[in-house]
Amino acid sequence: GYVLDRKELVSIMESSYCLVLPTLYGEGFPITLVEALASRRPLIVSDLKSIRSIVGSGEVLFFKPGDKYDLAQKILFLIKNRKIAEGIGKAGYLLAKKYDWNIVFAKALNIVYNAK
Numbered sequence: 056g057y058v059l060d061r062k063e064l065v066s067i068m069e070s071s072y073c074l075v076l077p078t079l080y081g082e083g084f085p086i087t088l089v090e091a092l093a094s095r096r097p098l099i100v101s102d103l104k105s106i107r108s109i110v111g112s113g114e115v116l117f118f119k120p121g122d123k124y125d126l127a128q129k130i131l132f133l134i135k136n137r138k139i140a141e142g143i144g145k146a147g148y149l150l151a152k153k154y155d156w157n158i159v160f161a162k163a164l165n166i167v168y169n170a171k
Contacts, residue, residue, distance in 0.1 A: 064090070065094075068090070068091065068094035068096060069094065069096075071094075071096055072096070072097075072133070072134070072140075073096055073097045073098065073099060073130065073133050073140065074091045074094060074096050074097070074098050074099070075098075075099045075100075075126065075130075076088055076091060076098065076099070076100040076101065076106070077101055077120075077126065078100070078101040078103060078106065078120065079101065079120050079121055080103075081103050081104060081105030081106075082105060083105060084105075084109065085106075088100065088106065088109060088110070089151050089154045091147075092110070092114065092115075092147035092148060092150055092151035092154075093147075093148060093151035093152075094144075094148075095144045095145065095147070095148045096144050096147075097115075097116065097133050097140040097141075097143040097144045097147070098110075098114070098115045098116070098143070098144075098147050099115065099116045099117075099118055099126065099129045099130065099133070100115045100116070100117060100118070101117070101118065101119075101120040102117035102118060102119055102120065103120060110147070110150060113143070113146050114143065114146045114147040114149075114150045115143065115147060116129045116132070116133065116143065117129075
């Protein structure tokens with residue numbers, strides 16, 4: 056669900072063992088994905104082209120969209136493999152840093168200045 060209060064959102068993510076983005080359709084570039092990656096929690100996401108264009112298999116676990124059994128298997132896998140879960144969380148965090156707004160803005164500004 057949607058959480059309006061940023062502090063509450065961070066608290067929820069920090070208290071979670073893993074996070075799930077059960078998208079059924081491509082969303083372009085979901086900010087929720089980057090927020091979840093930044094939480095350092097392992098992330099399980101729907102296996103969609105739009106999501107794969109942002110993250111790879113080292114940063115998240117993919118599951119078949121709409122397949123609750125596949126999702127359950129991925130959750131159990133993370134619970135049984137804590138070290139792998141921690142590695143996925145760390146890799147996701149490193150990827151999220153790439154999408155930091157200050158970095159993205161600076162790159163966009165550089166493109167605009169160099170286009171002249």
